[in-house]
Amino acid sequence: MKAVALDRFGGVDELSLRRLPLPEVGDDDVLIQVEFAGVASWDAVERKGDYDGVFGPSVFPYVLGWDAAGTVAAKGRDVTRFDLGERVYATTIPAPRGGFYAEYAVVEAEFVARVPDRLPTEQAGAMAWDALTALSGLDLLGLRPDETLMVFGASGGIGHQAVQLARHSGIRVLAVASGDDGVALARRLGADAVIDGRKDDVPAAAFEFAPGGLDGALVTVGGEIAERALRAIKSSGRIACPSGLLPAPVTSPGATMSYYDGDRSPTATDRLNAIIEASSFEVHVARTFPMERIKDAHRALNDHYVGKLALEVG
Known part of the structure; x- marks a missing residue:
């Protein structure tokens, strides 16, 4: 071969x-x-x-x-x-x-x-790996319909799929994307609000989206901007980061931060397939x-x- x-x-x-x-x-x-x-x-x-x-x-x-x-x-x-x-x-x-x-x-x-x-x-x-990692992260956060989620890195492999999976569950999504094309992609995929993490004031946009603080965050890209953005998560909220996130956070946010691996079991793929069949997932x-x-x-x-x-x- x-x-x-x-x-x-x-x-x-x-x-x-x-x-x-x-x-x-x-x-x-x-x-x-x-x-x-x-x-x-x-x-x-x-x-x-x-x-x-x-x-x-x-x-x-x-x-x-x-x-x-x-x-x-x-x-x-x-x-x-x-x-x-x-x-x-x-x-x-x-x-x-x-x-x-x-x-x-x-x-x-x-x-x-x-x-x-x-x-x-x-x-x-x-x-597969990106979608299942996104799905596992959302499971870890356990957000309910109408609760608020920031997807940081929303135009990347994991992030753009997480936006769609979260919206399918009725979660309100603030997408932090990269570049004009990333903003356009996240908006087209159904995010409730989209900002450019390279240009916009992410914490200010997050508090405008959720004045009392966000209920959760799925972080797929590390760095200083991500760390500042996580200050907008409620102290009672949760933050999910795929294992191997780089660069790793230097300062701890007020909310609970958890690292996790994607579930690739038949149960997980069956759930993913059901969502794909029932939605416009791409x-x-x-x-x-x-x-x-x-x-x-x-x-x-x-x-x-x-x-x-x-x-x-x-």
């Missing part, structure tokens, strides 16, 4: 397209013929070697890619939930069995889900790159863009 792989960790130039053997399919596995894979900021972190040994032994050639969508090419003898040829999306951790920057990838069946009929495969391929894919341009895709991670980047594999 064709795959993008590393022979050692390092810069963009370590990525190369080559032929690799098909992965072995265990009894509880699904072999996915990949059509689209997500390209995310953590892929670059992993490429550099910062996750070396964190999730298991690093086996070279090393194939990146944490989420993807395609069709079921084969399945283990204990897998009964999926049919051959069915459209699916999946989450994985590339170490040690390899990720989704390849024509085929093997994933434990519990981390595979059917693609909702109304969702294009390209969007599904770039969706994954905004800013750019899609062919496998031959994987280096350009990783360079683009350092550029300004909104939503997600994707790799076209199939």
